[in-house]
Amino acid sequence: MRDVHLRSTLTGIEYPFDRLEEFAENGESLEVVMPGIEKARARPGDRTWDRFAEFMPFEASHPELSLGEGSTPLVDAGPALKEYTGIDGLLLKNETMNPTWSFKDRGSIACSIMATERDETLTATISTGNMGQSMAAYGARAGLGVLVFLPDFAPREKILAMAVHGARVFRIGGADYAEMKSRVLGLAPRFALRIVSGNGPIRAEGYKMEAFELFEALHGSVPDFVVVPSSACGHIRGLFKGYRELLAAGLVSRLPRMVVVQAAANSPLVSAIRTGSRTVVPFRDFHTVAEALTSGKPPGGEEILAKAYEYGWLAEDATEEEILDSQLRYARSGFFVEPGTATTLAAVRKLRAKGAIGKDDRVVIVLTGSGLKDLDVFRLHAVEVLDCPVNGLEGRLESVLEEERRT
Numbered sequence: 248m249r250d251v252h253l254r255s256t257l258t259g260i261e262y263p264f265d266r267l268e269e270f271a272e273n274g275e276s277l278e279v280v281m282p283g284i285e286k287a288r289a290r291p292g293d294r295t296w297d298r299f300a301e302f303m304p305f306e307a308s309h310p311e312l313s314l315g316e317g318s319t320p321l322v323d324a325g326p327a328l329k330e331y332t333g334i335d336g337l338l339l340k341n342e343t344m345n346p347t348w349s350f351k352d353r354g355s356i357a358c359s360i361m362a363t364e365r366d367e368t369l370t371a372t373i374s375t376g377n378m379g380q381s382m383a384a385y386g387a388r389a390g391l392g393v394l395v396f397l398p399d400f401a402p403r404e405k406i407l408a409m410a411v412h413g414a415r416v417f418r419i420g421g422a423d424y425a426e427m428k429s430r431v432l433g434l435a436p437r438f439a440l441r442i443v444s445g446n447g448p449i450r451a452e453g454y455k456m457e458a459f460e461l462f463e464a465l466h467g468s469v470p471d472f473v474v475v476p477s478s479a480c481g482h483i484r485g486l487f488k489g490y491r492e493l494l495a496a497g498l499v500s501r502l503p504r505m506v507v508v509q510a511a512a513n514s515p516l517v518s519a520i521r522t523g524s525r526t527v528v529p530f531r532d533f534h535t536v537a538e539a540l541t542s543g544k545p546p547g548g549e550e551i552l553a554k555a556y557e558y559g560w561l562a563e564d565a566t567e568e569e570i571l572d573s574q575l576r577y578a579r580s581g582f583f584v585e586p587g588t589a590t591t592l593a594a595v596r597k598l599r600a601k602g603a604i605g606k607d608d609r610v611v612i613v614l615t616g617s618g619l620k621d622l623d624v625f626r627l628h629a630v631e632v633l634d635c636p637v638n639g640l641e642g643r644l645e646s647v648l649e650e651e652r653r654t
């Protein structure tokens with residue numbers, strides 16, 4: 248089942264697998280085509296990458312490049328979140344437990360394998376933070392030079408984390424994120440540089456592994472909905488591609504319906520899906536606390552719209568207030584996620600309230616990134632700390648305990 252190649256996702260134009268540019272000339276996103284996928288089988292092995300090697304386009308599974316990504320827990324959401332959303336079968340796939348605390352690590356190992364198998368020594372990425380940090384870590388592991396281009400609003404924790412892994416970080420001022428992205432991507436051919444964005448075909452292959460893990464964790468049954476906060480859209484389409492390939496191989500009998508979630512302040516896909524548009528609704532000069540969801544005009548986003556209509560996906564947004572409230576609700580249930588991730592809770596609650604999701608449906612929300620990655624947001628949260636001098640501790644403790652025992 249070699250003969251692997253790339254194909255544009257709307258009009259089916261074919262390209263070689265090792266094409267440097269991540270999109271077709273006409274702007275469509277590309278995906279990896281694996282002839283013979285119908286015959287692919289899961290086989291025994293310790294790592295998911297070994298068990299699903301026949302579903303992957305690489306020559307080998309390269310455990311030496313791994314930082315231990317994946318195999319993240321799928322956990323019951325707990326009573327408070329189930330009650331809040333009105334969904335009894337709510338599950339959380341906790342991707343904050345990856346090596347750099349977001350699902351981006353799954354795509355980064357795929358990019359690192361791709362570069363290594365092609366003897367490339369440098370890789371580059373455009374990021375608002377999480378992807379740059381992840382690529383920096385995986386580049387360090389693989390011995391690749393890493394260049395990161397990021398907008399000047401990226402949070403300090405993420406910038407520092409990239410630099411500490413040894414990446415060359417370019418903080419780019421004076422451009423809106425979408426504009427900056429297209430300018431940087433345009434430089435790839437001139438410098439013969441593989442610049443990986445959030446929606447490249449190789450990165451999407453890494454995200455397939457999430458579907459394989461869900462397949463195993465749910466013993467072959469398929470959730471009704473998988474909820475993904477989306478920006479560049481590599482994640483949602485990669486995860487869905489994993490399921491499409493499981494279906495093609497006859498390992499599952501149906502596909503889950505995906506739920507696209509965005510911040511209301513920047514919802515190029517959700518706004519389009521609401522009106523049935525086949526082109527994304529561009530957003531500019533927006534501000535949102537969900538800074539991981541910053542693609543105002545995601546390249547290749549039309550593929551997501553086409554899939555949404557073809558497969559009956561849902562779409563919902565969350566306002567700034569709902570995002571902050573959801574972040575606290577997740578935290579009060581034990582899950583500390585970043586604001587971009589928190590969009591999902593409010594969105595799922597609204598979809599349930601509208602009847603789009605049923606009470607008894609099995610719903611998996613992907614917790615995409617850790618709350619520790621963006622501490623600046625705590626300006627907006629009232630988190631209480633009790634300051635008290637050591638001499639006053641006993642009295643203070645007494646009154647707090649009284650309060651606690653009353654509630």
Ligand SMILES: *Cc1c(COP(=O)(O)O)cnc(C)c1O
Nearest residue numbers: 377477478479480481482615616
């Ligand atoms: C990158 C990112 C997203 C969006 O994923 P896309 O693949 O760009 O759609 C969501 N949440 C977090 C925490 C992220 O880092």
